[in-house]
Amino acid sequence: MDTLHVKSSQNVYPVYIGRDLYPKLNELIPDTYTSILIIADQTVADLYLGKVINGLKRSNVHQVIIPSGEASKNIKMFYELQTKAIEAGLDRNSLILALGGGMVGDLAGFVAATFMRGIDFIQLPTTILAHDSSVGGKVAINHEAGKNLIGSFHAPAIVIYDIATLQSLPKKEIRSGFAELVKEAMIDNTAFYKSILQTDLDDLNDQQLIAYIKKGIKVKAAIVEADEKELGIRKYLNYGHTLGHALEAELGYGQITHGEAVAFGTLFATNISEKIYDCDLKFGQLFKWFKTNAYPLDWQHINLHRLIERMKMDKKSVARHIQMVLLKEIGSPTTKKIRESELLDFLEQFMKELG
Amino acid sequence: MDTLHVKSSQNVYPVYIGRDLYPKLNELIPDTYTSILIIADQTVADLYLGKVINGLKRSNVHQVIIPSGEASKNIKMFYELQTKAIEAGLDRNSLILALGGGMVGDLAGFVAATFMRGIDFIQLPTTILAHDSSVGGKVAINHEAGKNLIGSFHAPAIVIYDIATLQSLPKKEIRSGFAELVKEAMIDNTAFYKSILQTDLDDLNDQQLIAYIKKGIKVKAAIVEADEKELGIRKYLNYGHTLGHALEAELGYGQITHGEAVAFGTLFATNISEKIYDCDLKFGQLFKWFKTNAYPLDWQHINLHRLIERMKMDKKSVARHIQMVLLKEIGSPTTKKIRESELLDFLEQFMKELG
Numbered sequence: 008m009d010t011l012h013v014k015s016s017q018n019v020y021p022v023y024i025g026r027d028l029y030p031k032l033n034e035l036i037p038d039t040y041t042s043i044l045i046i047a048d049q050t051v052a053d054l055y056l057g058k059v060i061n062g063l064k065r066s067n068v069h070q071v072i073i074p075s076g077e078a079s080k081n082i083k084m085f086y087e088l089q090t091k092a093i094e095a096g097l098d099r100n101s102l103i104l105a106l107g108g109g110m111v112g113d114l115a116g117f118v119a120a121t122f123m124r125g126i127d128f129i130q131l132p133t134t135i136l137a138h139d140s141s142v143g144g145k146v147a148i149n150h151e152a153g154k155n156l157i158g159s160f161h162a163p164a165i166v167i168y169d170i171a172t173l174q175s176l177p178k179k180e181i182r183s184g185f186a187e188l189v190k191e192a193m194i195d196n197t198a199f200y201k202s203i204l205q206t207d208l209d210d211l212n213d214q215q216l217i218a219y220i221k222k223g224i225k226v227k228a229a230i231v232e233a234d235e236k237e238l239g240i241r242k243y244l245n246y247g248h249t250l251g252h253a254l255e256a257e258l259g260y261g262q263i264t265h266g267e268a269v270a271f272g273t274l275f276a277t278n279i280s281e282k283i284y285d286c287d288l289k290f291g292q293l294f295k296w297f298k299t300n301a302y303p304l305d306w307q308h309i310n311l312h313r314l315i316e317r318m319k320m321d322k323k324s325v326a327r328h329i330q331m332v333l334l335k336e337i338g339s340p341t342t343k344k345i346r347e348s349e350l351l352d353f354l355e356q357f358m359k360e361l362g
Numbered sequence: 363m364d365t366l367h368v369k370s371s372q373n374v375y376p377v378y379i380g381r382d383l384y385p386k387l388n389e390l391i392p393d394t395y396t397s398i399l400i401i402a403d404q405t406v407a408d409l410y411l412g413k414v415i416n417g418l419k420r421s422n423v424h425q426v427i428i429p430s431g432e433a434s435k436n437i438k439m440f441y442e443l444q445t446k447a448i449e450a451g452l453d454r455n456s457l458i459l460a461l462g463g464g465m466v467g468d469l470a471g472f473v474a475a476t477f478m479r480g481i482d483f484i485q486l487p488t489t490i491l492a493h494d495s496s497v498g499g500k501v502a503i504n505h506e507a508g509k510n511l512i513g514s515f516h517a518p519a520i521v522i523y524d525i526a527t528l529q530s531l532p533k534k535e536i537r538s539g540f541a542e543l544v545k546e547a548m549i550d551n552t553a554f555y556k557s558i559l560q561t562d563l564d565d566l567n568d569q570q571l572i573a574y575i576k577k578g579i580k581v582k583a584a585i586v587e588a589d590e591k592e593l594g595i596r597k598y599l600n601y602g603h604t605l606g607h608a609l610e611a612e613l614g615y616g617q618i619t620h621g622e623a624v625a626f627g628t629l630f631a632t633n634i635s636e637k638i639y640d641c642d643l644k645f646g647q648l649f650k651w652f653k654t655n656a657y658p659l660d661w662q663h664i665n666l667h668r669l670i671e672r673m674k675m676d677k678k679s680v681a682r683h684i685q686m687v688l689l690k691e692i693g694s695p696t697t698k699k700i701r702e703s704e705l706l707d708f709l710e711q712f713m714k715e716l717g
Contacts (some may be wrong), residue, residue, distance in 0.1 A: 016371075035523050041681045086437045086505075086512075093507045093675065096682050121476075124502065124513045125591075147479065150441075152448045158479045159514060236480075320448065322478045326396045344709045 009221060013228045015144050015162035016235055020223060022142060024217060028169040029131075032062035035167055036129060040102040042067040044095050046088060046115040047106040048075040051133050059106055059131065069095035073111070075079040077260035080114045080148050082157070088118045098110065102164070108180070109140035109265060113155070116146030120161030127164040133172040135184020136266050138220045139191070139244075142232040143167045149260060153320040154252045160236060170217055181208050182302055183266025188219055190246050190273055191226040193288070194332075194340045199226075199314055204292055208300045243340035244324055245271030246332040253317035259310060270302045278360065279353045280333040283343070288334055294361070304361060311354050315347060364576060368583045370499050370517035371590055377579060379496060379572060383524040383605035384410065384486075390522055391484060395457040397422040399450050401443060401470040402461040403430040403592050406488050409530055410500050414461055414486065424450035428466070432615035433503050435469045437512070443473045457519070458483040463535070464495035468510070468546055471501030475516030482519040488527040490539020491621050492600075493575045494546070495669030496521045499584040504615060508675040509607045513608060515591060525572055537657055538621025543574055545601050546581040547630055548643070549687075549695045554581075563655045597678055598695035601687040608672035612664060615713045625657045633715065635688040636700070643689055649716070659716060670702060 008025030016100025023035060043065060047056055052072045060068060060354075071091045073079045092103070105115035105128055119128035126212035130141040166219050176184075184206060199222060206215070227244065234241040251272030255263060274297060277288045297304060323330040328344050335341055345353075363380035378390060398420060407427045415423060426446045427618040428434045447458070460470035460483055467485050470643050474483035502513025531539075540563060547554035554577060561570070582599065589596040606627030610618060629652060632643045652659060670684075678685040683699050690696055700708075 035594070082437065082441050089505060089512055093505060093511065093687055098680050098682070099677060121512050123489060123511060124500065124515055145479065150444060150448060152445070156448060156478060157444055157476050159476055160479055322454060324453050325455060326453060 009217070011221070011224055013142055013162075014232045017144075017162045017166065020163055020165055021027070022168065023036070024168040024170065024220060024224075026169065026213065028167055029058045029062040029171075032059060032167070033064040035165065036063070036102070038065075039100070040127070040134040041098055041100045042069065042096060043102045043104055044092055044097055045070040045104040045106055046073065046111060046118070046299035047071075048073055048079065048108075048111050050075040051107040051111070051172075055106065055133065055172060059104070060212075063319070069097075073114075077110050077149070077255075077265065080110050080260070082148060082150075085118060087150050088114070092118065092122050097122065097126070099123050099126055101126055104131060105129070106131045106133065108134035108318060109137045112137055112141050113145070113147050113158070116161055116163065117148055117158055120146050120159045125161065130163045130166045131191050132166065132168055134176060134180050135173060135220065136180065136187055136264070138168070138184065138223050139187040139227055141168070142224055142227050144235065153256055153317065154260075156320075158320070168220065170213065170220070175217060178208075178301070179264050179267065182270070182300060183264035183324065185300075186247070186270040186302070188223045189293070190244070190269065191223045193273070193277070193334060193337055194243050194246050195226045195338055197337045200289075200337055202318065204289070204296050219290070242342055243332055245323060246334070246340060247276050249318050249321050249323065249329065249331045250275045250314070252321060253314045254306065254309070256317050257314055263303060267303055270297055271304060271306065274361075275354070275357050276331060276333060278357050279331075280335070282353070283333060284333070284335045286336045288337060291358065294302065307358060307361075311351060311358075314354070315350055318350070325359075364572070365577055366576070366583065368497055368517075369587045372499075372517045373519065375518055377521040377523065377583075379523040379525065379575060379579075381524065381526050381568065383522055384413040384417040384526075387522070388419040390520065391418070391457070391596060393420070393596035394455070394567055396453055396455045397424065397451065397480070398457045398459055399447055399452055400425040400459040400461055401428065401466060401473070402426075403428055403434065403463075403466050405430040405623060406462040406466070406527075410461065410488065410527060416461070418666070424452075428469075429551045431640050432465050432504070432610075432620065435465050435502075435528065435615070437505075438475060440503050443470070444477060447473065447477050452477065452481070454478050454481055456481055459486060460484070461486045461488065462492075463487065463489035464492045467492055468502050468513070469497050471518065472503055472513055472514055472638050475514045479592070480516065483516070485518045485521045487521065487523055489530060489531060489535050490571070490575065491535065491542055491619070493523070493539065494542040494582060496523070497579055497582050499590065508611055508672065509615075511675075511677070523575065524569065525575070528571060533563075533656070534619050534622065536566075537625070537655060538619035540655075541602070541625040541628065541657070544648070545599070545624065546578045548632070548689060548692055549598050549601050550581045550693055552692045555644075559644070559651050564644055595639070596688060597697055598687055600678060601689070601695060602631050604673050604676050604678065604684065604686045605630045605669070607676060608669050609661065609664070611672050612669055618658060622658055625652055626659060626661065629659070629716075630709070630712050631686060631688060633712050634686075635690070639690045641689070641691045643692060662713060662716075666706060666713075669709070670705055673705070
């Protein structure tokens with residue numbers, strides 16, 4: 008088992024990464040909690056809920072299972088989970104355990120952040136994508152108008168990453184997770200980026216996966232420790248997300264994985280970064296790698312005006328002006344305001360280049 | 363104009379108290395906000411919204427008016443306000459202005475705390491009661507099962523208390539506000555408590571009112587500065603609230619003012635404190651003062667078992683055991699776990715003593 012530590016304004020929390028950690032949950036989680044509510048989505052519950060409950064070896068453990076998919080991350084489910092927490096008799100010394108991918112972590116985390124004005128929660132991520140979302144304390148639900156618009160900062164008490172769960176991931180979830188790794192690599196350093204471009208997602212072993220996840224978490228942790236509340240450099244983690252979030256919302260949450268949408272956004276941000284800063288970000292290689300690994304990139308039918316309207320609602324926007332994260336080179340992110348007409352030109356050109 | 367300063371983990375914020383401050387809002391509020399959303403309830407909007415907008419002298423000011431009364435502090439209204447904030451084009455550098463009593467402050471504050479993971483908000487309290495709720499950063503909405511069960515800690519950027527607004531208060535709102543002042547006096551010091559017991563609520567002048575509000579805010583500020591997240595002594599501010607909240611929920615939000623419910627709870631907490639700690643808290647005088655000032659105390663028909671069920675859902679409960687704040691003497695609060703059977707006895711006796 009590997010252990011990383013992440014500093015937040017509220018605490019310093021450990022991130023445990025390893026194989027078969029669920030049988031050890033009782034040792035990893037303090038025994039001072041009066042009760043525990045496990046929140047899991049259906050897919051993950053079928054596979055791991057029993058193992059988690061066995062591993063906890065506690066009485067006073069409650070559970071609630073929600074439908075899988077991003078569509079559950081809404082205000083109605085948020086309120087239902089508050090009701091479940093009340094009915095289960097949770098108090099301020101209770102714990103919420105988020106068992107699942109980023110959707111469950113964000114939703115359960117926001118419930119924990121706001122139940123009786125905030126109780127502890129522990130993340131048990133079960134996807135590669137969640138290496139990103141489980142660290143950094145961002146929790147939220149979606150609004151019809153945009154992703155993660157309602158939320159707060161609430162650092163987890165612990166993150167326990169049992170990578171045995173990653174074996175059950177469908178292909179699109181592996182793609183989804185690697186899109187965030189690509190992003191982290193691009194904003195951080197060339198070697199990391201190059202190694203991903205040489206990786207075949209159909210042929211990954213445990214060792215590689217652990218190494219990549221640790222690398223990704225380290226990039227993320229360094230940034231959130233320096234700027235927890237996203238007043239400055241934390242914005243860089245949004246590379247690829249301005250268009251990614253807009254695409255995700257436009258298609259309808261759950262129609263495409265978060266990472267697949269981010270991959271498309273990353274490709275776009277890379278495309279215009281090269282044009283604006285006259286740099287070489289290996290757009291061609293990146294496009295090829297996404298295609299080889301079957302990322303969905305064929306969005307020619309999407310209405311660009313509607314996409315731009317959604318991009319305006321991005322949380323980085325200031326007075327409705329779109330701000331994108333771009334790269335001056337690999338490892339050198341920056342933010343840039345882009346006029347609407349300019350953006351439309353870039354999008355049209357980009358779509359043509361994708362063919 | 364008087365100025366107090368309150369320290370939170372997020373900031374140090376000024377509390378301005380004085381007469382006719384709305385014409386000076388442009389000077390009191392920084393001009394760096396990209397836009398402002400004023401949230402006001404109907405009653406207050408009719409009286410003061412125009413004055414506030416005039417005083418702001420800004421462009422990009424939006425407004426939303428919600429129905430008056432505690433019943434608005436629910437999840438549906440919370441989501442509607444998020445929608446309004448999005449539609450108005452608010453961004454992370456925007457401001458929410460809460461114009462009204464505690465209900466508006468709690469609700470608008472919780473919207474601000476969670477809109478795009480937190481933006482600034484400024485409190486413009488318009489009731490005496492709100493001297494308590496506008497300071498300390500507690501924001502929340504109600505759940506059907508209990509008051510303020512969903513919320514967070516989000517300190518205001520500024521509190522601007524224009525006491526000219528207090529002149530329009532109906533009698534029951536004056537009673538409501540003074541119930542929290544009684545509570546603050548009792549947990550703090552004897553002289554403050556005695557002076558209130560000698561005050562006739564039908565005959566208050568500006569000077570007295572400002573002096574009382576300042577005293578109340580000072581008691582509150584000292585406590586929240588020492589224990590913002592209510593890990594210890596902040597609980598003492600809940601004197602009278604365990605039964606108060608339960609009564610408020612049992613009658614249905616809006617059927618009785620918050621302070622009137624707290625007055626009843628304070629009377630009960632005082633009654634059993636005298637019995638348990640064998641001290642003199644002037645229960646008789648307090649009862650008489652509440653009666654003289656027309657506080658509603660006639661709750662003989664209420665089902666005590668249901669009240670107790672609601673008291674169990676209090677946020678101070680630990681593993682469903684009721685914890686009440688009691689007084690060993692004036693100025694010496696403490697918390698005490700009380701068994702259900704014991705509580706029922708106390709309640710029955712108390713009801714008899716009220717006659």
